[in-house]
Amino acid sequence: MEIMGLLTSGESRENIIAGVQSSIAARIAAMGGRRIADPVIFTGGMAFVPRIASVLEKALGHPVIVARDPQYTGALGAAIFASELG
Numbered sequence: 001m002e003i004m005g006l007l008t009s010g011e012s013r014e015n016i017i018a019g020v021q022s023s024i025a026a027r028i029a030a031m032g033g034r035r036i037a038d039p040v041i042f043t044g045g046m047a048f049v050p051r052i053a054s055v056l057e058k059a060l061g062h063p064v065i066v067a068r069d070p071q072y073t074g075a076l077g078a079a080i081f082a083s084e085l086g
Contacts, residue, residue, distance in 0.1 A: 025059035043073035
């Protein structure tokens with residue numbers, strides 16, 4: 001069922017959010033497969049979403065560390081890459 005349908009059927013927002021987070025974490029775990037190894041560093045804006053790191057940790061079966069200032073890591077990496085291109 002889609003999110004709007006769940007909301008109109010009376011499902012709590014907390015349960016819907018938990019379901020979405022579990023779905024995202026399961027998808028990431030499936031894409032990573034056996035290649036995932038410690039340490040898992042969580043970057044990007046999603047790292048600010050409450051409880052997502054712990055949900056991801058459970059799905060991956062590995063500890064997840066949220067990077068300091070995770071919203072900047074992609075931009076920093078792109079800047080480093082661009083600087084190396086000369």
